[in-house]
Amino acid sequence: MHQSDLISSDIDAYLKAHENKSLLRFITCGSVDDGKSTLIGRLLYESKMIFEDQLTALEQDSKKVGTQGENIDFALLVDGLAAEREQGITIDVAYRFFATEHRKFIVADTPGHEQYTRNMATGASTADLAVLLIDARQGVLTQTKRHAFIASQLGVRHIVLAVNKMDLVDYSEKVFNEIDDDFKTFADQLDIPNLHAIPVSALAGDNVVDGSRYMPWYEGPSLLGYLEGVDVEAEETSLPFRMPVQWVNRPDLDFRGYAGRIAGGIVRPGDDVRVLPSGKQSKIARIVTMDSDLDEAVSGQSVTLTLTDEIDISRGDVIATSETPPEISDQFDTTIIWLSEEPMLPGRSYRMKTSSRLVSATVNAPKHKTDVNTLQKLPAKTLQLNEIGNCTLAVDRPIAFDSYNENRQTGSFILIDRMTNNTVGMGMINFPLRRAANIHWQNLDINKAANAEQKGQSPAVLWFTGLSGSGKSTIANEVQRRLFASGRHSFILDGDNVRHGLNRDLGFTDADRVENIRRVAEVSKLMVDAGLITLVSFISPFRAERELARNLMEEGEFIEIFVNTPLSVAETRDPKGLYKKARAGNLKNFTGIDSPYEAPENPEIEINTDDMSVEDAAERVIKGLIERGIIEA
Amino acid sequence: MSATAQIHLTHLQRLEAEAIHIMREVVSEAQNPVMLYSVGKDSAVMLHLAMKAFYPSKPPFPLLHVDTGWKFKEMISFRDDLVAKLGLELLTHTNPEGLADGIGPFTHGSAVHTDIMKTQALKQALDKYEFDAAFGGARRDEEKSRAKERIFSFRSAQHQWDPKNQRPELWSIYNVQKHEGESIRVFPLSNWTELDIWQYIHLEQIPIVPLYFAAERPVVERDGTLIMVDDDRMPLRDDEQPILKNVRFRTLGCYPLTGAVESTADTLQDIIQEMLLTRTSERQGRVIDHDQSASMEKKKQEGYF
Structure with missing residues (x-):
């Protein structure tokens, strides 16, 4: 039986099936006229997430300000704030939701104009997958390359190339293959483990949800089919166990638990763990939740752990497997994306927040910055808004971390301006610098x-x-x-x-x-x-x-x-x-x-x-x- | 949720874990947090998540209910029972000037009533107790302008929201630093949809106000909306006669401003089934949203939650 028929015939069976759905977070990126909003609008429409009253409003809006004549302008469905609607462009990150029978989806929708890096990096930081839109008539543009570069820098490991507007190039297989080849040649320079291209027409609906009768030469899944099937979780659970401590739970003198969200791997009672940066060792005693104690917990879950030994642990410490604990250092090689109108000031003390620790950090002048359009490395004295650079960073005390490549949770940080309290930079740790380890403080007798x-x-x-x-x-x-x-x-x-x-x-x-x-x-x-x-x-x-x-x-x-x-x-x-x-x-x-x-x-x-x-x-x-x-x- | 975790988390487990993570960050970094408790289904889920987040401790913050004086009677009794059962601290606040002036939806209209008894009352309460962080149950899927709202939303000392100046939210690292006088609204349910809420209530057997379930209730049809006659403060027009109808509510607020829907759904399963089969979105039952396009955004800039 088709799942949606279950709603009327057997709601209990339907609920059971839908309570076991998985979740995929993805980001859509494209240039201004690539049809991104239309694509998202169609996904919402086809997955029946639009209600009748919204549809009525949509039809009215389509006639008033739409760009599709008498047809429904799906883009109007996803353009949000009033000012943006008047300008006709989205200017920030917006989150949309839809669900199919197998998955719930959270879509980060980011705009395609020049001042873009900051918004896209924001959306990509929580995305498992990126859908890159290309206008089939235009092919791979500078902007496409920029989007792919930013996605790869942010550690998005799955990229879907949606070659859109195929209806305007006569559904040509040749055009599609050329674009696909073009992009793959470029993407070879980037770290993108999973790449898949799909020919679509968001406006006409080809290969968005169902297949296309105009493109029998394409045998792969539709866009939605691909999004439903892709496995993005296995990597996270296969990582070594990590849990940054958020909050120490002490309801009374008999209970001392460490609350946090698991940032990698699996944990079970009896596991040997190390607490960082102190390096103290212990064993997991219990995994406490309100429902009952768990036999195991996996990456992504929020739990409360208790240990077999009484050791001093506070917020910001990391509980990790003692087999492969994270590294500890106070100087790092990092990739930083600058998010503020005020340029980065090398030498200035910023607040730095990692998964749950707040420290002081100073950034050195960039070794280089990367031109997101050409991927060229350029000399730089500082970073301006939307620039990406490679910088050495020093913190005021040693912290536990992984390289961002290995773990996005324990390898990322934000920089906060002390005066304005704004988030001014985002960073990814590449590797620790040995300088701190090799230069020891000389203890002098006359102190x-x-x-x-x-x-x-x-x-x-x-x-x-x-x-x-x-x-x-x-x-x-x-x-x-x-x-x-x-x-x-x-x-x-x-x-x-x-x-x-x-x-x-x-x-x-x-x-x-x-x-x-x-x-x-x-x-x-x-x-x-x-x-x-x-x-x-x-x-x-x-x-x-x-x-x-x-x-x-x-x-x-x-x-x-x-x-x-x-x-x-x-x-x-x-x-x-x-x-x-x-x-x-x-x-x-x-x-x-x-x-x-x-x-x-x-x-x-x-x-x-x-x-x-x-x-x-x-x-x-x-x-x-x-x-x-x-x-x- | 279940005693043994599987390798793949379900979407509800992920949403739950995210909300708990957010609450623990706020409690760790804010000085004086509070949870805004509206008695509705989203608040019910949010409170349930708070009980989980800090277990075996109790949530280390009080609940705040802004009572306009026009809530359904059943909401108030449900609220008091639940808070007593959970052993939590509940603060209630009603705008004293509004009360003295007799502000109400029938005499002053929905716009004035909502502004004075809800928006202004909330500001008064936050100022009175000097709360610097307030959890709210708003979701991004409720309304278009909310799709861009951050999980941590900063308000000036005058409770103003500036949509052009929001901090980017990267990964799950939340910047909770704020200036003297500023406060934060925190929305742990940002990424939940209405269906997620109902599924979670079903799965976790979370108690909700009986008004969500269909029952015979006295209603009048006014301007195309079914309004329940919850007490004798409702002035009836000449042609109006309360009649008993099988109705339920999809959202809960002030009874004169909340439309009922005719329904026979009297179990959770029936409610979810009805929701999946209906063709109108949930906020349509709210009279305040109809004023004008983008009205919610305007209200938010003025300080409505």
């Missing part, structure tokens, strides 16, 4: 504590930040004079002076400013290790870099001093004549004029130079040091 004790003081960094001409250096100078007079050991790192030597190679672009501060922060850390009270007098306009400097020091060692002078006052003072130059356009990227200054939110000390003399300001700083126990009164 920071010894250095500090010898000088009879607590070392600290006094970080003066403020506009050019705000009075940072003048105040720092006065503070140091007083420290010196009372027998303290101190040193001033002054912005201008450092740029004469250590940072001579740096200019004033955002990227150079970030590197400028990173170096000075590292130097001031060395000086703190030497036991010195270190005064840093730098404009340091970006919050993220000051935060980076703060994170280098120990708790209480970093004292941010905001020398708060209104721009108008600083500009009137203009001790070096720089504002005048900047206003005249002779000095680019000048803070406060054409480059931003991000004021501190919670500085330890704030000085308003408007109503305070240099002496009073220095006194305020000294008092602050006494209050914090850096120096004695």
Whole structure:
């Protein structure tokens, strides 16, 4: 009996069959007029996911704004937000759902225009398969290659080439074969394990759901037939077992469970496991769910595990098979796709989120970026929106990971801007860098504590930040004079002076400013290790870099001093004549004029130079040091 | 679901695992989460998933019901029984000014009523308890504009939604970082369809409000919609006389704004069968969606959930 007949004759049998459906997530990609929305609309229509009231609205819309004359314009069914409908293009990722007797499908629909990489990468990150549309009249275009490249970079292992509009090329087998060959020649450079081409007409319905009487020469399955049959799960369960811990479950003192979603492989009670990054070993005791304990659980399931030993595990740790545990490192070779209008800043500290761990990360300048249209590798200093590059990345503590090639869950990460909280980058780990492992920290007998004790003081960094001409250096100078007079050991790192030597190679672009501060922060850390009270007098306009400097020091060692002078006052003072130059356009990227200054939110000390003399300001700083126990009164 | 897992997960097992994963991320990273509980079938599924996600612990957040004062009586009694049985904390909120002004759908119309007693009331409640993350049961298949909604949807301190400025969601890595005053709406059922919901209710035997099942109920036909006379606040027109009909509801909300459908489906199987054989989509029973094309998107920008 046909399954859908079961609905009226035997609903219980129908439900039983449909409760065992599998799930396939796929992405559709194509250029603007390839007929992508029409194809999805038809899949929804043919699988009876359109209800009558929607169909009525669709018929009305088709007449009003449709592009298919009197016929139904299926594309209208999938174009969503009002603004987009007016423009006639979809501008983001939209998710659609339909189901057949064997499978439920989630379709990520992404648009085909130029600003595309970000959206497609988003859709592809959760897709098991990509349907690439090609207009049979146009053949393989630059855009087709771009889509295939992005899909392969995102680890989509199944690609279906849907050669559309076959009705417009007389259903020609020759045309289809040429396109198929063309594409395969190109795809040989990419890592696409499963590739299949199907000739279709989304508009006329050929080979979409049923076969086509016009193309007897094609003997393969229809598009839907292929999507129903393809196996995408086997690879995931054959991976080594991994489970990132999301949440520690402690309802009472007797139960301690680790909740997470399995990111690869199979787990059973009694399995030997290792907890990373600590490396501690144990065995699985139980797989707990509300229904009952499980005998086994597989990749994709959300479970709660208990172990036979009491070991310290927290969110972000990974429980893994002890046979082939993930690697641990703090430096990686990665592929990064930039998602933000603000370009990537090498050296800046970003938040990095992996499957459930939040850490700090800095990215080095790209080794190269890839032109998505030609696949050429190009030199690059940074990454702009929609660019893909190969970058070295360092995190502030060792983390457990797999290469993205091996495991998409444990090999992926996102980068988050500390100021805006936006997701600005997405990345895939290629391999760990051995640099971290090979350079060991040399333990020295005379350490920071010894250095500090010898000088009879607590070392600290006094970080003066403020506009050019705000009075940072003048105040720092006065503070140091007083420290010196009372027998303290101190040193001033002054912005201008450092740029004469250590940072001579740096200019004033955002990227150079970030590197400028990173170096000075590292130097001031060395000086703190030497036991010195270190005064840093730098404009340091970006919050993220000051935060980076703060994170280098120990708790209480970093004292941010905001020398708060209104721009108008600083500009009137203009001790070096720089504002005048900047206003005249002779000095680019000048803070406060054409480059931003991000004021501190919670500085330890704030000085308003408007109503305070240099002496009073220095006194305020000294008092602050006494209050914090850096120096004695 | 079953005690022994098979190598291939079913679509419902995958959807379940995804929703649980999302809830655990929120609980781990938000300061003060809450679950919006509307008493409907989607809320029933969402609550069931929460019970699973944190078992053997209880869900570490309260439930919040925005009560417009016009919900079906059966919804309220079902809600109170269930919460007592599960031992959970339930907060209810009714817009006090709206209540004082006597705002209601009959006197003020559906638009005013929905705005004041639902949209504004929700904002009040979120502000009052300073919740920074709220689970909602909305699904992407409900309406076209929702197809592009993220699973984690950020709202400004004024509860505004900006569809042009949404964070991309990559893999299953969710960026939960937010600014002071901002809040997140989280939709763990984003990828479920109406059929998935019903199948899951059937498979997991999740209790739902009896109004979903057909029974004899007093209704009047008004402007082509069957409205149930749930209490004596409903002013009857001259030609209206409540009659007993076998009806049920496909969605639940305020009784004056929720159309009933004539039906004999009084078991879950019958409901699913009827749904698969009918030809109208579920939101058609809601009076508020008919206002204008893309109306849901407009409401969302104004802060409707």
